[in-house]
Amino acid sequence: MGQPAVEVTGLVKRYGAKTAVDGLDLRVQTGTITAVLGPNGAGKTSTIECCEGYRRPDGGSVRVLGLDPVTQGEQLRPRIGVMLQSGGIYPSVRAAEMLKHTAKLYANPLDTDALIERLGLGSAGRTTFRRLSGGQQQRLSLALAVVGRPELVFLDEPTAGLDVQARHATWELIEQLRRDGVTVVLTTHLLDEAERLADTVAIVDAGKVIAHDTPAALSAANGTADTAIRFTAPPGLDLAGLLAKLPGGLTAVEQPPGGYTVGGDITPNVLAAVTAWCAAKDVMPQGLSVGRRTLEDAFLDLTGRDLR
Numbered sequence: 391m392g393q394p395a396v397e398v399t400g401l402v403k404r405y406g407a408k409t410a411v412d413g414l415d416l417r418v419q420t421g422t423i424t425a426v427l428g429p430n431g432a433g434k435t436s437t438i439e440c441c442e443g444y445r446r447p448d449g450g451s452v453r454v455l456g457l458d459p460v461t462q463g464e465q466l467r468p469r470i471g472v473m474l475q476s477g478g479i480y481p482s483v484r485a486a487e488m489l490k491h492t493a494k495l496y497a498n499p500l501d502t503d504a505l506i507e508r509l510g511l512g513s514a515g516r517t518t519f520r521r522l523s524g525g526q527q528q529r530l531s532l533a534l535a536v537v538g539r540p541e542l543v544f545l546d547e548p549t550a551g552l553d554v555q556a557r558h559a560t561w562e563l564i565e566q567l568r569r570d571g572v573t574v575v576l577t578t579h580l581l582d583e584a585e586r587l588a589d590t591v592a593i594v595d596a597g598k599v600i601a602h603d604t605p606a607a608l609s610a611a612n613g614t615a616d617t618a619i620r621f622t623a624p625p626g627l628d629l630a631g632l633l634a635k636l637p638g639g640l641t642a643v644e645q646p647p648g649g650y651t652v653g654g655d656i657t658p659n660v661l662a663a664v665t666a667w668c669a670a671k672d673v674m675p676q677g678l679s680v681g682r683r684t685l686e687d688a689f690l691d692l693t694g695r696d697l698r
């Protein structure tokens with residue numbers, strides 16, 4: 391297996407009385423894409439910023455490419471690429487100039503013209519950072535993070551707010567990085583993004599990693615609960631009454647209001663019982679489907695359904 395690209399053990403990060411990261415463990419294997427998922431405020435950005443050397447941990451240990459990001463930052467920085475959620479870029483410099491300037495700081499940079507083309511920034515090359523659209527600013531931040539051909543990149547919500555085309559271009563670039571052997575750690579709120587890109591998904595909640603596995607293994611967790619019936623109907627149906635009509639071991643949840651999921655070992659009899667129950671209540675189950683549990687189901691099971 392060799393040395394992990396990132397090894398975080400018992401990480402603690404506090405802001406005053408607030409404990410944002412609370413004994414977090416994370417190992418990232420070299421050459422993989424790891425998605426860090428979690429509800430708002432779970433501690434994802436704080437963790438990534440400790441790995442990047444932007445924040446000093448209050449406890450635990452962080453090793454990135456075998457180095458301590460705080461005390462060995464000078465050795466580490468040329469080997470990693472960092473895309474922050476915002477900031478860190480001079481607002482009055484032109485996009486292409488900034489990229490070419492950054493590329494010159496590295497021994498073996500990527501071809502900047504190709505990168506500009508790939509990320510659809512051709513028309514934005516002469517525009518200053520301040521005047522780029524939000525999506526263009528984000529793509530430029532990504533370009534700046536990868537232009538130095540880093541061994542490892544940290545991407546904090548790389549596609550948040552991007553349009554569909556830009557999101558796909560970003561995904562393709564991230565997949566290209568993996569093909570080139572680059573290790574990628576990204577945070578995201580998009581479960582389809584994690585499912586498509588990530589080799590492993592680390593789910594963070596209340597400052598800890600509560601699950602870390604492949605998307606398929608996470609989706610299939612909880613024994614046989616790997617299929618689900620989904621439908622929409624008026625909100626507030628009596629799910630305890632529904633479960634009473636079904637074999638044991640099944641789950642039934644309403645999330646969001648009016649969106650129902652029955653999870654577990656879904657047999658034809660279970661499907662018949664659910665539709666019979668709906669019929670008895672004179673409820674039409676709209677958009678009814680039977681399918682595999684998704685990463686979203688697993689995520690909600692693990693982190694709960696309450697808003698934070």
Ligand SMILES: Nc1ncnc2c1ncn2[C@@H]1O[C@H](COP(=O)(O)OP(=O)(O)OP(=O)(O)O)[C@@H](O)[C@H]1O
Binds near residue numbers: 405431
């Ligand atoms: N500089 C700071 N000062 C005080 N509190 C902070 C600071 N940065 C983060 N926090 C708090 O620490 C907690 C964790 O924040 P963090 O940004 O690491 O979470 P996150 O998982 O990245 O959240 P999101 O998904 O919303 O970006 C939150 O409660 C946040 O309000």
